Amino acid sequence: MTRGRANARDVATTRSPVRRARDAVVDAIVSLSHGTGRQTALQWLSLALIVASALMVWKSLMLFTQSESPVVVVLSGSMEPGLRRGDLLLLDNSRGPSEIGDVVVFNIRGRDVPIVHRILHVHANSPADVGSRLMLTKGDNNFADDGALYAPGQRWLRQDDVVGRAVVFLPHVGRLTILMNDYPWFKYGLISILGFFVVTGKD
Template sequence: MGMIGDAVSAIKATNVRHIALQAISLGMIVTSALIIWKGLMCFTGSESPVVVVLSGSMEPGFRRGDILFLHMSKAPIRAGEIVVFHVDGRDIPIVHRVIKVHERVETNEVEVLTKGDNNMGDDRVLYAHGQMWLQRHHIMGRAVGFLPYVGWVTIIMTEKPYIKYLLIGALGLLVITSKE
């Protein structure tokens, strides 16, 4: 009976070690992703270096599901640039083109008006109540590149949360059942 008990103890210890190694591997992957994200934030000067286009308001230039790469330099914002901005009271950032810029030299302030290429009117209806212009602190970054359609994974997981939970469950099952 002692030999069987020793074998069971050895199997349990091996399983615990295997699960611990899997958890450490998963933790290293998540940590690496966070380090890359923070590095991109420092390099691009933007709080959100990558965004997904969620609407068709910028078609045909950018389509729903495209991923945009952002950069925020100290250079002046100019009409014609595509920027990503946030509006007070809204969680989701907006990707639109700058159509007018007012610069106040004496105070070094900039006021910006935006519009979606595919929209009829400017974005004042999207801004906070009573707001007529965006200030520099609203601008999260300028679009400097994009990957078409790659963001659909994010859109699908946001609009259909059960798919996200299925993927997380499948990943968890894979980690638990995988053998070395």
């Protein structure tokens, strides 16, 4: 009797990760099928609250940093060795105009993905005249400045092109974002699985 129990325990602990994941999905489906209407409604409400909370945090960050996109991920190696692909940046746009040496995230007209580079030169009629400020940027790991990257006919950036100044960076934290961008099926699969387990999870 003892040996039989030990063997059963050994089998349970040696199941492959794929089989354990499959069993978890089956258990979740059974839980969903046996749940009452009230339980299902509460589970969907839990998912909605998670989404709403995430949106509130994002909007609060936008208000606090005065940046339209307060968190970005470095997508290329143009700022190595200081910043590497997959590093997460927290941006701030509330501390006045950007200066030489600042690492900034900026938009280029006609491009969807912002760029993370360092300010190389600044020209302005006066320090107080933010509207007249013209900036030239460059990647730390690039040989040339960004003049060729700007929109046709644009030689300088203006302050309103800047999304924010990088004030905090977290190494490698954004690698999951890169993985989801490179493989859309992974992103949608991960979101679906997380949502599924939130909805079917037991209290």
